[in-house]
Amino acid sequence: MASVKNEGFFQSSVRIYFRLLGFVKPYWRPFAISVFGFIIFASGQPAMAWALKHFVDGLVVGSSYRFLGVPLFWGFPAFIVLIAIYQGFGSFLGNYSISKVSLGVVHDLRTTLFNHMLVLPDHFLVRQSSGHLLTRMAFNVNMVTVAATDAIKIIFREGLTVIFLFIYLLWMNWKLTLVLIAILPVVALLAGRASRKFRKQSRKIQEAMGDITHVITEAISGHRVVRSYGGEEYEAERFRRASETSRSRSLKMTQT
Numbered sequence: 001m002a003s004v005k006n007e008g009f010f011q012s013s014v015r016i017y018f019r020l021l022g023f024v025k026p027y028w029r030p031f032a033i034s035v036f037g038f039i040i041f042a043s044g045q046p047a048m049a050w051a052l053k054h055f056v057d058g059l060v061v062g063s064s065y066r067f068l069g070v071p072l073f074w075g076f077p078a079f080i081v082l083i084a085i086y087q088g089f090g091s092f093l094g095n096y097s098i099s100k101v102s103l104g105v106v107h108d109l110r111t112t113l114f115n116h117m118l119v120l121p122d123h124f125l126v127r128q129s130s131g132h133l134l135t136r137m138a139f140n141v142n143m144v145t146v147a148a149t150d151a152i153k154i155i156f157r158e159g160l161t162v163i164f165l166f167i168y169l170l171w172m173n174w175k176l177t178l179v180l181i182a183i184l185p186v187v188a189l190l191a192g193r194a195s196r197k198f199r200k201q202s203r204k205i206q207e208a209m210g211d212i213t214h215v216i217t218e219a220i221s222g223h224r225v226v227r228s229y230g231g232e233e234y235e236a237e238r239f240r241r242a243s244e245t246s247r248s249r250s251l252k253m254t255q256t
Contacts, residue, residue: 034097040090042160
């Protein structure tokens, strides 16, 4: 039963994620540039590890050690600065371009949701609170899009970094490096459990934000009624409870 449940969760996550990726297609150019920037950033990590190895060797050998044909005292700092500039350029290119994609997808999703809401039947709009509908367009869309684009960023930037460093480690000592593969099943298990908890907590946070927006909307639109019947304390308590729920659920997300 657990394996079937995990498989269903994985298939559902993949299906939802590919639906989100459909909104990325119009922004394939900045997306490709971001991938190129992350490749630049990741390729600098093995060079940094290689330089640190020579730095340690130079400390052992002494002042006679030469780094790239020059004394270690001059060659190592200059190389570190060049690598920092190289990685900084790649990091800026990748993060700036993926931000263009993210903001574009947020805009497209919001306009699509709003246009769809305009043609929804009356009975649906009557059953839904305005606060929850507002939260879906203003907060949920941004959360989902940021999660999607952050996942892309992590896959390419951190994934490529792992690949480049893994290749470097294989070149240094392939027998010792293969031992690290033994921990991959444990990492995959932990990642799967954390992912399920993240989705569950994220859904609860979105509901809590909807409750907060609903209370605010009602208090503002009906402020005359609230003041006429002395409902200030009641509305303040409603908002406090909704805000406290949002706070506790956000803390659970951080704990996960």
